[in-house]
Amino acid sequence: MAILKLLRAPLKYLQGRGALLNFYEETKDLGSSYLFICSKSGYKYCHEKIEKSFEGSDCKLHFEVFGGVSSKSEIQKMRKIVQDEGIQVVVGIGGGSAIDTAKATAHYEKLPVAIVPTVTATDAPCTGLSVIYNDDETFDTYLFYPKNPEAVIVDSEIIANAPTKFLVAGMGDALGTYFEARACKRSDSPSLENGGISLSAMALCELCYKTLLENGYQAKLSCENHLITPALEAIIEANVYLSGVGADNGGLAVSHSVYNGFTALKECESTMHGSIVAFGTIAQLILENAPKEEIKKVMDFCYSVGLPVTLKEIGITDVQRVHIAAENACVPGETAHNLVGDVTPDQLYDALLTADLLGQEYFK
Known part of the structure; x- marks a missing residue:
């Protein structure tokens, strides 16, 4: 029997100068309590624009700088924050590892995920999978998801200023x-x-x-x-x-x-x-x-x-x-x-x- 043709993509893709100033508007239907899993540079370059987009809303925002690798223990740490704080939306901000950690956290907690890439070094933001590592940073597995991210938001200013x-x-x-x-x-x-x-x-x-x-x-x-x-x-x-x-x-x-x-x-x-x-x-x-x-x-x-x-x-x-x-x-x-x-x-x-x-x- 022939393989059935299949096409999957993110629910929403937004790109352009200052796109992060529209973050709240584009994701407000997903929930009102957000966990932002950030790389160090992701937090540095994105948090002000994102916070500005939420001005006037009563949403709860938690920015967490992650450990740098999409490892099992890092994912577990983020899941605990989700559970303790009643988080409704998970967001990954940074490069591939921050994005993969956010996707995995959202998947295990059955929550929507939004992605904010700060570099365009790989095509990780739009895909329905993560690369997961062991705690010693050796490769563990590919984790495949039943869906792709709900939103991918790319601010061209951030990309233009990255190496x-x-x-x-x-x-x-x-x-x-x-x-x-x-x-x-x-x-x-x-x-x-x-x-x-x-x-x-x-x-x-x-x-x-x-x-x-x-x-x-x-x-x-x-x-x-x-x-x-x-x-x-x-x-x-x-x-x-x-x-x-x-x-x-x-x-x-x-x-x-x-x-x-x-x-x-x-x-x-x-x-x-x-x-x-x-x-x-x-x-x-x-x-x-x-x-x-x-x-x-x-x-x-x-x-x-x-x-x-x-x-x-x-x-x-x-x-x-x-x-x-x-x-x-x-x-x-x-x-x-x-x-x-x-x-x-x-x-x-x-x-x-x-x-x-x-x-x-x-x-x-």
Whole structure:
């Protein structure tokens, strides 16, 4: 029996300059008692705007700076606050870990969740899942939810004033979206939501890729100079919404498996998720024997915005170590197996080294 097509997304998505000043107006139907789970910078840059949006209301607000990792004990701590204070709405403010902690807390307490990303480094804000860690910060599990967030509110001023490296990493994460969904579609593999891939999902994924090519370089320049331009707004939407909803409903393939594989190498620990996903996308296209014009277009884009096109840029100096990453990227259950005809560690190793050779030509 064919997999039924499925499409999921946040209930509401709001983006623009000063969007947080509308926070109360956009979430007031969810409840009147809020727990804001914040990163340190999330609290610093967002709390005043949010408090201002609640002026004149009788809502109860509790801002809590969390420990930095979406761990089991951190989630338990937040659940206790919810229970002790009769919280009705959970809000995550910050990067991926704050967002994942808020989603998990809301899920276990059966409450609505709103998300306020302060960086666009990944597509976590819109997705219906969290990455959960053990208390020693080692990976534990992916937690899948029956629904996506009730609201995602992105204030472009906050993104424009965040370090540009986060915007660039988000573009790397978003770059894989279309090519991974296309691979899943070709092999009839399910999406992250375990459904068939709809025309709407593929359209979002393709729009994500086109938006990156058209606006990426200019958006980077805008962000470096804290300027809010149409190009920056377009890339924020691509990184957060198009990539998030696209990946959720389009599926993953080699690009993200390559990231998972490289996490086994100590020298890549400080390399951002999106940077490795971008390099993994180049390797995936090589494995698929994609037209050389398509590979060149992707590599030109990466080079223009500062995403890696060589192994050296992601921290690898000993190419033999890539064997370890390739083995880890191809373990059973990894999304690399969503490629038509499958992929072996040796094939992936050869593709990664070929990507590196092509990338080195940019620096000659």
